[in-house]
Amino acid sequence: xxxxxxxxxxxxxxxxxxxxxxxxxxxxxxxxxxxxxxxxxxxxxxxxxxxxxxxxxxxxxxxxxxxxxxxxxxxxxxxxxxxxxxxxxxxxxxxxxxxxxxxxxxxxxxxxxxxxxxxxxxxxxxxxxxxxxxxxxxxxxxxxxxxxxxxxxxxxxxxxxxxxxxxxxxxxxxxxxxxxxxxxxxxxxxxxxxxxxxxxxxxxxxxxxxxxxxxxxxxxxxxxxxxxxxxxxxxxxxxxxxxxxxxxxxxxxxxxxxxxxxxxxxxxxxxxxxxxxxxxxxxxxxxxxxxxxx
Amino acid sequence: xxxxxxxxxxxxxxxxxxxxxxxxxxxxxxxxxxxxxxxxxxxxxxxxxxxxxxxxxxxxxxxxxxxxxxxxxxxxxxxxxxxxxxxxxxxxxxxxxxxxxxxxxxxxxxxxxxxxxxxxxxxxxxxxxxxxxxxxxxxxxxxxxxxxxxxxxxxxxxxxxxxxxxxxxxxxxxxxxxxxxxxxxxxxxxxxxxxxxxxxxxxxxxxxxxxxxxxxxxxxxxxxxxxxxxxx
Ligand SMILES: Nc1ncnc2c1ncn2[C@@H]1O[C@H](COP(=O)(O)OP(=O)(O)OP(=O)(O)O)[C@@H](O)[C@H]1O
Ligand SMILES: [Mg+2]
Numbered sequence: 001x002x003x004x005x006x007x008x009x010x011x012x013x014x015x016x017x018x019x020x021x022x023x024x025x026x027x028x029x030x031x032x033x034x035x036x037x038x039x040x041x042x043x044x045x046x047x048x049x050x051x052x053x054x055x056x057x058x059x060x061x062x063x064x065x066x067x068x069x070x071x072x073x074x075x076x077x078x079x080x081x082x083x084x085x086x087x088x089x090x091x092x093x094x095x096x097x098x099x100x101x102x103x104x105x106x107x108x109x110x111x112x113x114x115x116x117x118x119x120x121x122x123x124x125x126x127x128x129x130x131x132x133x134x135x136x137x138x139x140x141x142x143x144x145x146x147x148x149x150x151x152x153x154x155x156x157x158x159x160x161x162x163x164x165x166x167x168x169x170x171x172x173x174x175x176x177x178x179x180x181x182x183x184x185x186x187x188x189x190x191x192x193x194x195x196x197x198x199x200x201x202x203x204x205x206x207x208x209x210x211x212x213x214x215x216x217x218x219x220x221x222x223x224x225x226x227x228x229x230x231x232x233x234x235x236x237x238x239x240x241x242x243x244x245x246x247x248x249x250x251x252x253x254x255x256x257x258x259x260x261x262x263x264x265x266x267x268x269x270x271x272x273x274x275x276x277x278x279x280x281x282x283x284x285x286x287x288x289x290x291x292x293x294x
Numbered sequence: 295x296x297x298x299x300x301x302x303x304x305x306x307x308x309x310x311x312x313x314x315x316x317x318x319x320x321x322x323x324x325x326x327x328x329x330x331x332x333x334x335x336x337x338x339x340x341x342x343x344x345x346x347x348x349x350x351x352x353x354x355x356x357x358x359x360x361x362x363x364x365x366x367x368x369x370x371x372x373x374x375x376x377x378x379x380x381x382x383x384x385x386x387x388x389x390x391x392x393x394x395x396x397x398x399x400x401x402x403x404x405x406x407x408x409x410x411x412x413x414x415x416x417x418x419x420x421x422x423x424x425x426x427x428x429x430x431x432x433x434x435x436x437x438x439x440x441x442x443x444x445x446x447x448x449x450x451x452x453x454x455x456x457x458x459x460x461x462x463x464x465x466x467x468x469x470x471x472x473x474x475x476x477x478x479x480x481x482x483x484x485x486x487x488x489x490x491x492x493x494x495x496x497x498x499x500x501x502x503x504x505x506x507x508x509x510x511x512x513x514x515x516x517x518x519x520x521x522x523x524x525x526x
Contacts, residue, residue, distance in 0.1 A: 165396070172382050172393055178344055179380040181364035182373065184397035184443070 008137040010259030011252070013171035016143035016212070018251025019150035024228035025235070025243035026157065027077075027198025034174045034194050036093060037104075040100040044075055044107035049073040049206035050216035051111060057123035059254040066125075070203045078105065080191055086188065100229025111218035128211055146208045150206055153201065154244055159241070166193060174238075196288040217277015227254070230274050236287025243287060295320040295478050296341070296447055297310040298374075301350035303340050305331070310336045313350065314503035316493075318447065323469065325480040325510065327523055329501035334482045337499075338449045341397055341480075342374045343367040353436040354447070369397050371446035373452055378484075379436040383425025387416055390424050392523050394442030396497035402442065409438040412468055430461040437468065441477075449470065454488065466492055490514045499524070 031039045056065035128142045161167035235242025257266040296318040303311040311333040341365035412416040413434040453460040483489035490510040498506040
């Protein structure tokens with residue numbers, strides 16, 4: 001009990017951070033599922049959403065800036081796909097991957113250019129920045145809201161994929177472009193839709209994440225992006241439940257190692273765990289049996 | 295209904311189809327037979343827009359559809375039962391049928407019932423994943439899926455491939471029945487015997503060219519066809 005009480009804040013923070021990683025991770029896993037592409041720019045889209053909030057909140061009230069941040073992040077994700085990936089649809093997968101890396105650096109450099117590389121203070125969002133006390137632990141409200149919101153969004157997403165026409169089309173396109181086209185599915189629309197969902201979740205995640213971390217920098221998307229990508233691989237890339245479970249595990253690991261006083265080793269520990277899981281189960285926790293070479 | 299004029303298709307530098315012309319009259323069954331690599335699948339894939347032709351013309355119901363994208367071609371009432379079935383393994387049987395009707399916004403329950411009447415096996419396996427069906431069942435599903443779009447023209451690429459003789463004759467019965475209901479059929483077959491018996495018109499394709507044409511019966515009696523494709 002003593003142990004739980006002492007570590008409760010870390011566990012709560014771990015679940016919350018895990019939820020934030022999970023939301024980013026879904027974007028990686030869905031894009032991979034449909035295009036077999038690791039969207040290296042995804043973490044930078046997340047960073048972009050952070051800066052968008054910094055600038056928008058400075059000039060508009062939050063009830064305007066929050067929806068606006070989400071909308072422009074979605075538009076950014078959509079445009080990146082149309083400009084940098086769609087023209088390469090029939091190119092070798094490696095070319096698309098390089099294009100993704102290019103977009104990632106482009107976004108980071110643009111952020112450096114516009115912010116001079118300085119960390120910007122993230123605005124306080126009254127409903128989620130405050131603190132609340134649970135048992136003996138006082139914790140920011142965001143740590144409670146994140147898991148609830150994550151679960152809600154994941155349920156909606158899973159239902160969308162399972163029960164709607166566009167969801168069925170997404171599953172079809174993820175298996176076979178050509179036959180999907182014969183069915184009359186416009187694969188470009190389906191792919192765009194996938195990027196829109198991924199960017200939407202990244203925008204939500206960025207609001208929750210930067211509220212907890214209080215500043216945004218041009219490289220602020222790199223580590224969360226990498227960890228969320230690891231979470232996707234961990235859970236079995238292509239699988240949405242896998243991304244969520246992977247995100248939670250990575251978030252928990254990070255915070256528990258910090259709770260134990262091993263902050264310096266938290267990443268080393270996380271990646272060691274990843275290696276162990278992948279050695280034991282190369283396709284990740286929920287991965288499909290058929291492996292594909294990237 | 296479908297008119298192909300001097301169609302040419304290249305893959306990279308290779309000429310797969312070297313200027314073919316043929317016609318598929320409304321409500322007929324037309325078959326295209328030929329050896330492996332003759333360019334039959336390429337022809338069908340070009341008609342439905344998956345491959346862009348290097349030259350020539352494809353007209354459907356008087357309209358030029360050459361080089362249009364598949365969605366726009368399919369929405370005009372052309373469907374393809376692809377070579378190797380290509381059902382969606384991660385979708386259930388019912389979902390595979392529903393996705394066949396993807397472009398339709400009207401009620402599909404009548405058509406579902408019809409397809410299930412044609413293939414009772416599919417009804418029994420409604421909730422099974424497509425990938426777990428046997429080869430024959432997958433072929434039935436591929437045909438059923440194509441019918442769900444209520445096609446005017448159904449193109450079929452080797453529907454009898456790898457099936458037991460009984461299922462093959464079953465599939466051919468269904469082709470005839472569907473045709474009686476007013477669907478025009480363009481059929482590619484290795485099983486030349488069955489195909490020519492069923493078809494009103496046949497074409498023989500060799501290395502990217504059409505070398506012979508005639509009624510199904512005429513071709514069956516043609517000595518060259520007999521020697522090369524019927525093995526008699
Ligand atoms: N995607 C492709 N890229 C390059 N060449 C191709 C491609 N698809 C087909 N070909 C070539 O085009 C030619 C015609 O192929 P096609 O699939 O149309 O033949 P087919 O008549 O359907 O043969 P089969 O009876 O074996 O199915 C072949 O020589 C084949 O190797
Ligand atoms: Mg073929």
